[in-house]
Amino acid sequence: MATRKKVLLKVIILGDSSVGKTSLMNQYINKKFTNQYKATIGADFLTKEVMVDDRIVTLQIWDTAGQERFQSLGVAFYRGADCCVLVFDVASPGSFKSLDGWRDEFLIQASPSNPDHFPFVVLGNKADLENRTVSTKRAQQWCQNKNGLPYFETSAKEATNVDQAFITIARNALAQDTDVELYNDFPEQIKLSGSTENRSSGSDNCAC
């Protein structure tokens, strides 16, 4: 199809404070890393256009605050999420234990139509550290028990596996988004594909 609907994919990053959520997003989008820690307040997002299997999609990546006192997000924030990224710090067992809580929180707030198959991707960050305390095996085990979630060990600092992780995130988000289109009987989708062409060329409409 030449005039496929443009896709916006919403990705939400969750995890304990200082596991490296902001750093991962910055590494992925701006190719930058800083050792300075500045706690995120509330939420913020960045956008990036990427190719996923010959389709151009817009990723809208939401970074959140791990510290509870900075959280004031509300459901609007979770609405329409296509993928949720759960991050822990491989040198912090506490942050690994929190994954269950973050996953539940997401499922409650976003209430996706198919919670058992909602695409989560798990990232064990700071893999560059020498003093890691959460073993790969333990993390993989956890992901296995959750219907086999994809797991990556990343380093935002050294940019290891960051792009690879986000490619999987984008691909799984797109698959989720397409599922929603297929199973929601919104005839809107059908109408749109027919009219995209004249909408984009006929720029003669009025700004109502």
Next chain:
Amino acid sequence: MSYSSRIFQSPEYVSFRCNVPLKQIVLDETGTNKGWRVYDTGPRSVETPLVFLHPVSGRAEVFFKQLLTLSSKGYRVISAENPPYWSVTEWCEGFMQLLDHMDIKQVHLFGASLGGFLAQKFVEFSTIVHQPRVISLFLCNSFTDTSIFKYKDAAVLFWILPAMVLRKMVLSNFASRETFYDTQIMDSIDFMVELIESLSQADLASRLTINCLNSRVNKSLMRGLKSVTLMDVFDDYALGSPIKENIYKEYPDAKLAQLKSGGNFPYLSRSDEVNLHLQIHLRKFNGTPYSANDNIPITE
């Protein structure tokens, strides 16, 4: 007239109309103009509020959901509806007078479609005639050039057309409500349609004239802007994608607040998402001299 649409009857809207006074601010001495219609909410102590500018079809009321939510979070938010002005310059002069009258030196501007175009022209205008007065722009489904509209040649005749014809022109650009299987979008369209009925011939004719007379934004004339957010909706809406691409090109550093769906009037149909984006847009100014919020900043 009686309003029957769901939004008009909603407790939220009723509460807005009961609690927020509408101010009519007449600026020209001759008294021929009926004046600006203004809702001013949130703490008056804030010197750099966020001002909302409506689209062709809208009235000051279309932003009631933003006013309610943001004012409750400590932001000073104002919705301003202009009396008939027949050119961009006249509008800019009028808006400048309004700000002077309200004793507002600097503003953040939210503009929806035509409102967004005028907001950008005002950045230029205030830069040229005065000192820059606009701190930030939040543009929703907006554009940088009126030549995208087909009525250029007819624009000089709008003033003579009856209200009914003008209303039809505006309405013909609304995607029909039945194309959206989404009650919130349908409700937003119903609300706008009812509001259009309440606009006078002069309101409609003057707005359409400004909307369609050739004019474009000249970014090189803008000074003082500290941040720009561009909001658009990925579903069907009245402006096609080349227009979006143009405005993206014009503001390469802008933050892109894109919504998956929402129709023509996301501030009504997706108000909580729009309000979230507005808070993200304004938050970076909190605790600075440009803050639209009176809250004590969260210390880190």
